[in-house]
Amino acid sequence: MQWQAADKESFALDDKVQRQDEQEVETRWEALTALLLHPPYEVDRLTFYGRMLILACCFIWGPYFILNGIDWQVIGSSFLHNINLPFHEFGHLLFMPFGEFWSILGGSLFQIILPLIILLAFLIRQQDNFSASVMLWWCGQNFIDVSPYIADAQLRNLPLILNKGDESHDRGNLLAMTGYLQHTQAIAYASFTIGAVIICISLIWGSYLLRAQKKVLK
Structure with a gap:
């Protein structure tokens, strides 16, 4: 009888610990959701429409870069x-x-991180999760920004800063050092795709935030 009582206490304790863990996970998830998706504070209309303008610029430039490819x-x-x-x-x-x-x-x-x-x-x-979404957009744009020089790693035709020679081609030297020079096009397209x-995720994020922000305008 004693061992049965001990088992019941053990099961009850395990169940309590499991519920606490589930509640902790749920609390952390709610906190993360609030941090990413909930407008943190009310803003005036001028600030809101300023953010709308920033988002509109991102909506113009983002597809512009994406649709033109590695150009x-x-x-x-x-x-x-x-x-x-x-x-x-x-960064160098x-x-x-x-x-x-x-x-x-x-x-x-460094330009990516x-x-x-x-x-x-x-x-x-x-x-300020809206400003964070704009920074995410900029991160995506930097992935696109480095892709032409990755694609140029073998030919080394693109101009370098201060008119440096081919020996200063960062991506060419890096891929040669790592043995991936023959995969330059695949790596360039991977960087561009990422x-x-x-950029698409950042635009969705920013749009969602402004839609929610509009409901709590001052």
């Missing part, structure tokens, strides 16, 4: 490329202490 004339001539370029060059310097490989990779890596760092700052510290998907 250097389109991507390289965009003012966003000139914004991305200084961060790319800074930032990762230089870790050796030649990381110094070369650091340019493209910088928007994600800012995204987390907006999301966690500022609780960027396109991220």
Whole structure:
């Protein structure tokens, strides 16, 4: 009889722990949902329509980049490329202490992860999920931004900063070092596709947030 009572207590304890775990998971999921999808605060109409304008620009530029494919004339001539370029060059310097490989990779890596760092700052510290969605858009655009130079890794025909020679072609050198130079087109299209998907997700996210925000305008 004692062992039966002990088993019942053990089952009851296990059931209680399981319910607590389920409640904890549910609470965390609700917190994550609120962080990503709920307007964190009311805004005035001027701020709201300013966000609408930003989202409209993203809706114009996003499909523009995506529909033109890996086209250097389109991507390289965009003012966003000139914004991305200084961060790319800074990435080389930032990762230089870790050796030649990381110094070369650091340019493209930093210009992609910088928007994600800012995204987390907006999301966690500022609780501004709309600005976070714009940073996600920028991250996707950076994936697209690096794709033409990846595709050019074998031919090395595209212009380099400060008119540097072929030996300074980051993606060409990186893919040669890793033995993936023969796969340049596949890697370029993978980068472009990832960027396109991220842009689409960011547009859906931003649209959902503004729709919800409109209901709580001041």
